[in-house]
Amino acid sequence: xxxxxxxxxxxxxxxxxxxxxxxxxxxxxxxxxxxxxxxxxxxxxxxxxxxxxxxxxxxxxxxxxxxxxxxxxxxxxxxxxxxxxxxxxxxxxxxxxxxxxxxxxxxxxx
Amino acid sequence: xxxxxxxxxxxxxxxxxxxxxxxxxxxxxxxxxxxxxxxxxxxxxxxxxxxxxxxxxxxxxxxxxxxxxxxxxxxxxxxxxxxxxxxxxxxxxxxxxxxxxxxxxxxxxxxxxxxxxxxxxxxxxxxxxxxxxxxxxxxxxxxxxxxxxxxxxxxxxxxxxxxxxxxxxxxxxxxxxxxxxxxxxxxxxxxxxxxxxxxxxxxxxxxxxxxxxxxxxxxxxxxxxxxxxxxxxxxxxxxxxxxxxxxxxxxxxxxxxxxxxxxxxxxxxxxxxxxxxxxxxxxxxxxxxxxxxxxxxxxxxxxxxxxxxxxxxxxxxxxxxxxxxxxxxxxxxxxxxxxxxxxxxxxxxxxxxxxxxxxxxxxxxxxxxxxxxxxxxxxxxxxxxxxxxxxxxxxxxxxxxxxxxxxxxxxxxxxxxxxxxxxxxxxxxxxxxxxxxxxxxxxxxxxxxxxxxxxxxxxxxxxxxxxxxxxxxxxxxxxxxxxxxxxxxxxxxxxxxxxxxxxxxxxxxxxxxxxxxxxxxxxxxxxxxxxxxxxxxxxxxxxxxxxxxxxxxxxxxxxxxxxxxxxxxxxxxxxxxxxxxxxxxxxxxxxxxxxxxxxxxxxxxxxxxxxxxxxxxxxxxxxxxxxxxxxxxxxxxxxxxxxxxxxxxxxxxxxxxxxxxxxxxxxxxxxxxxxxxxxxxxxxxxxxxxxxxxxxxxxxxxxxxxxxxxxxxxxxxxxxxxxxxxxxxxxxxxxxxxxxxxxxxxxxxxxxxxxxxxxxxxxxxxxxxxxxxxxxxxxxxxxxxxxxxxxxxxxxxxxxxxxxxxxxxxxxxxxxxxxxxxxxxxxxxxxxxxxxxxxxxxxxxxxxxxxxxxxxxxxxxxxxxxxxxxxxxxxxxxxxxxxxxx
Numbered sequence: 001x002x003x004x005x006x007x008x009x010x011x012x013x014x015x016x017x018x019x020x021x022x023x024x025x026x027x028x029x030x031x032x033x034x035x036x037x038x039x040x041x042x043x044x045x046x047x048x049x050x051x052x053x054x055x056x057x058x059x060x061x062x063x064x065x066x067x068x069x070x071x072x073x074x075x076x077x078x079x080x081x082x083x084x085x086x087x088x089x090x091x092x093x094x095x096x097x098x099x100x101x102x103x104x105x106x107x108x109x110x
Numbered sequence: 111x112x113x114x115x116x117x118x119x120x121x122x123x124x125x126x127x128x129x130x131x132x133x134x135x136x137x138x139x140x141x142x143x144x145x146x147x148x149x150x151x152x153x154x155x156x157x158x159x160x161x162x163x164x165x166x167x168x169x170x171x172x173x174x175x176x177x178x179x180x181x182x183x184x185x186x187x188x189x190x191x192x193x194x195x196x197x198x199x200x201x202x203x204x205x206x207x208x209x210x211x212x213x214x215x216x217x218x219x220x221x222x223x224x225x226x227x228x229x230x231x232x233x234x235x236x237x238x239x240x241x242x243x244x245x246x247x248x249x250x251x252x253x254x255x256x257x258x259x260x261x262x263x264x265x266x267x268x269x270x271x272x273x274x275x276x277x278x279x280x281x282x283x284x285x286x287x288x289x290x291x292x293x294x295x296x297x298x299x300x301x302x303x304x305x306x307x308x309x310x311x312x313x314x315x316x317x318x319x320x321x322x323x324x325x326x327x328x329x330x331x332x333x334x335x336x337x338x339x340x341x342x343x344x345x346x347x348x349x350x351x352x353x354x355x356x357x358x359x360x361x362x363x364x365x366x367x368x369x370x371x372x373x374x375x376x377x378x379x380x381x382x383x384x385x386x387x388x389x390x391x392x393x394x395x396x397x398x399x400x401x402x403x404x405x406x407x408x409x410x411x412x413x414x415x416x417x418x419x420x421x422x423x424x425x426x427x428x429x430x431x432x433x434x435x436x437x438x439x440x441x442x443x444x445x446x447x448x449x450x451x452x453x454x455x456x457x458x459x460x461x462x463x464x465x466x467x468x469x470x471x472x473x474x475x476x477x478x479x480x481x482x483x484x485x486x487x488x489x490x491x492x493x494x495x496x497x498x499x500x501x502x503x504x505x506x507x508x509x510x511x512x513x514x515x516x517x518x519x520x521x522x523x524x525x526x527x528x529x530x531x532x533x534x535x536x537x538x539x540x541x542x543x544x545x546x547x548x549x550x551x552x553x554x555x556x557x558x559x560x561x562x563x564x565x566x567x568x569x570x571x572x573x574x575x576x577x578x579x580x581x582x583x584x585x586x587x588x589x590x591x592x593x594x595x596x597x598x599x600x601x602x603x604x605x606x607x608x609x610x611x612x613x614x615x616x617x618x619x620x621x622x623x624x625x626x627x628x629x630x631x632x633x634x635x636x637x638x639x640x641x642x643x644x645x646x647x648x649x650x651x652x653x654x655x656x657x658x659x660x661x662x663x664x665x666x667x668x669x670x671x672x673x674x675x676x677x678x679x680x681x682x683x684x685x686x687x688x689x690x691x692x693x694x695x696x697x698x699x700x701x702x703x704x705x706x707x708x709x710x711x712x713x714x715x716x717x718x719x720x721x722x723x724x725x726x727x728x729x730x731x732x733x734x735x736x737x738x739x740x741x742x743x744x745x746x747x748x749x750x751x752x753x754x755x756x757x758x759x760x761x762x763x764x765x766x767x768x769x770x771x772x773x774x775x776x777x778x779x780x781x782x783x784x785x786x787x788x789x790x791x792x793x794x795x796x797x798x799x800x801x802x803x804x805x806x807x808x809x810x811x812x813x814x815x816x817x818x819x820x821x822x823x824x825x826x827x828x829x830x831x832x833x834x835x836x837x838x839x840x841x842x843x844x845x846x847x848x849x850x851x852x853x854x855x856x857x858x859x860x861x862x863x864x865x866x867x868x869x870x871x872x873x874x875x876x877x878x879x880x881x882x883x884x885x886x887x888x889x890x891x892x893x894x895x896x897x898x899x900x901x902x903x904x905x906x907x908x909x910x911x912x913x914x915x916x917x918x919x920x921x922x923x924x925x926x927x928x929x930x931x932x933x934x935x936x937x938x939x940x941x942x943x944x945x946x947x948x949x950x951x952x953x954x955x956x957x958x959x960x961x962x963x964x965x966x967x968x969x970x971x972x973x974x975x976x977x978x979x980x981x982x983x984x985x986x987x988x989x990x991x992x993x994x995x996x
Binding site: 027028029030033046047048049051052053055056059070072074075076077 | 177
């Protein structure tokens with residue numbers, strides 16, 4: 001493994017963002033930092049996909065933006081999970097579990 | 111809920127575009143600031159922190175673009191942005207815009223105008239209810255008898271008939287009038303499905319003797335003559351000596367069978383008048399399919415009724431009569447001949463538009479070269495290829511919309527002129543307007559045009575090689591492919607021009623041949639006028655002879671009039687009486703068709719007045735004008751050759767069927783174009799004979815009533831208008847109730863008879879002249895551009911000792927090569943395409959080699975001229991400057 005980071009599989013970015021926001025409202029930079037930190041630097045979100053994803057989630061009504069002040073005392077746009085966002089997160093989580101279990105099963109069995 | 115939030119989001123994004131943009135900017139800046147903070151906290155100097163954060167962040171513009179994309183309103187927003195940007199480009203390059211818009215306006219305008227014609231004449235349904243149920247009889251001629259039989263027998267159709275081009279004397283008013291109208295069957299209006307505006311239409315039975323003294327007025331006549339008084343219904347007017355009750359007025363938009371018809375009277379269907387009923391002139395027969403009946407059933411019924419119909423005739427008819435009888439749609443009958451001509455014109459303007467597109471595409475290609483850097487910069491900033499293409503296409507559609515708007519104006523103002531160029535008797539001209547369908551056509555045309563001419567340049571530009579075009583630093587690094595593209599566009603343009611100009615050449619050549627056909631008479635200094643007593647007036651024996659001889663005597667006495675005569679119908683219009691004739695040497699076999707000949711009933715001076723030569727025997731003299739002297743005829747040259755080949759026809763005899771007297775041929779006269787300049791004689795006629803007024807053969811029952819409708823021909827040195835005025839006075843002096851109409855020079859008739867071919871040739875020439883001009887401009891543009899590009903090369907060549915002449919040849923040769931390519935393609939295409947217009951040609955083959963060669967040469971010369979101008983510029987290139995500039 002020469003490459004420290006791995007590419008995010010299609011569709012998982014939304015899940016990660018929703019999960020991160022489940023802990024409380026967060027702004028874009030913090031989301032990407034948090035994901036990187038928790039995944040021990042394995043996953044790194046590109047800004048090129050982070051913001052389109054956030055705006056897509058907003059369009060779908062899963063997150064709600066609000067301008068606020070960050071821990072650095074800077075203005076930042078915080079995203080908060082909405083109720084339907086929470087539902088979506090549960091849905092995607094169970095889907096993901098099913099997927100990984102299935103994939104793991106195949107990998108272990110064969 | 112989700113839907114609402116989605117919609118809300120999109121709407122906000124769309125309408126609060128600026129706020130959303132600022133918001134996104136702030137958000138991304140905030141991200142960067144946090145990143146910088148982090149790096150500073152980690153101990154980096156602020157400069158390096160900022161640089162690092164930026165590098166890690168990546169392309170801001172690309173992120174913004176993708177974020178916008180994910181907001182989902184991008185398409186509309188981009189479109190708005192592209193349009194704004196496009197407008198800016200359009201305004202910033204007024205020269206380019208003007209040329210492109212004008213070129214497109216020409217193309218789109220011409221197409222709009224011609225499509226309006228096609229739409230009004232060919233596409234629009236006839237203005238009757240359920241117009242697709244209206245049919246017309248084909249493949250045989252119908253007189254009153256067979257028509258009445260069909261009407262009575264048909265189960266599938268409501269059969270109606272009309273005799274068009276009739277004229278009626280309206281007397282009993284201060285000055286007698288001659289009114290154009292139509293005699294129609296009583297069910298004519300009900301079959302067409304139209305109602306009267308005032309009063310009523312004809313009722314069943316009103317075309318029978320005794321009940322037919324009624325008349326219906328057109329809206330126009332009601333308006334002009336009666337000031338739209340409603341009490342006109344029930345009053346009477348005197349038509350042809352018969353008092354008729356006005357029973358109705360038709361609405362203004364009803365103009366069938368022709369726009370000229372100002373009144374309608376019932377057909378006089380009298381089975382007892384055998385000649386009139388079975389043998390009178392032919393009438394168009396139309397029908398409305400009854401509910402539930404199909405055209406196929408009607409055809410079958412028509413075929414089944416053929417034999418019983420033949421059996422009705424009081425004399426045997428050839429067995430194959432109406433063998434080809436059939437049905438066609440009424441619309442087809444009305445516009446059939448016009449369709450081909452209009453569609454060919456539409457094809458021509460379509461090609462013209464293609465040329466315009468090619469020209470503008472070339473302009474765009476040249477400009478694309480100068481915009482290469484702009485495109486490269488946009489690409490570098492993250493614009494996708496599709497995005498760039500979309501923007502360029504938006505620009506070209508914008509140009510074509512502008513062109514279309516101007517073209518629309520051209521079309522609306524040009525349409526009346528276009529209509530006036532067409533012969534006045536063209537069908538359905540009144541239906542030609544710019545309607546919704548035309549507007550839709552233009553809208554589609556604009557978008558399609560924009561995409562057609564914009565696609566190639568856009569495709570080329572979006573394929574920009576980033577590194578090279580940015581590095582080249584302002585050099586005109588146009589891709590070789592683009593120049594190849596523009597060259598092939600020019601070859602295509604020249605090819606299309608060749609096709610159009612060859613088409614125009616063929617039409618003009620046939621018009622020229624047609625106009626120079628010898629009509630068989632001297633057309634100069636002859637004035638004609640129709641002087642027409644009532645039909646009933648002539649029924650009294652000798653009255654009309656006296657009237658006309660009195661009239662001719664007085665006209666001959668007018669100062670300036672050298673010769674005067676009268677005839678029952680002028681040439682170039684089929685005037686005269688069609689009669690079945692027995693030829694003594696050529697008896698018709700039983701069951702075969704009769705010899706049908708055209709009888710020209712003339713006063714004795716007719717031949718000399720018209721300048722028709724007597725080739726054999728003698729002409730007519732005063733003795734021949736009496737029923738009591740020997741009955742004589744003259745025959746035309748081709749008639750003599752048909753019946754008496756190699757024999758002197760003088761002394762041979764012919765006889766009009768149903769008359770007892772044989773007539774002796776006493777002379778042979780020159781052939782005259784009786785039908786049109788192109789058609790000497792209608793195909794159902796075998797020949798022409800001349801009879802002196804006084805020995806007339808009258809169709810029908812054989813009463814010797816002379817025709818009441820005679821036309822005066824006068825040779826004079828006087829002004830036409832003066833003679834016209836005198837003529838009115840003379841006629842009024844003899845008989846107050848006789849109208850004088852159609853006062854016109856014979857020359858005018860000749861000109862009018864080629865009006866159709868002339869208008870086609872004129873329109874086609876106009877459009878192909880435009881094509882030629884655009885083609886020339888196209889070559890000029892490409893060669894100019896190539897000279898500009900090759901300035902350096904030319905400079906080197908000159909520095910190495912090339913002489914200006916060599917350079918000239920080089921550049922002109924380039925243009926010539928393009929032209930030859932285009933001409934070859936064009937000639938081959940024309941060989942295939944001109945065949946479509948064979949029906950419009952006279953005396954010229956569709957592949958007339960002289961025309962083809964001439965046009966090829968013309969195009970070649972135009973190409974040389976168009977490349978000569980830039981070649982001169984190339985010759986004057988100063989090698990030093992040329993080498994330094996690059």
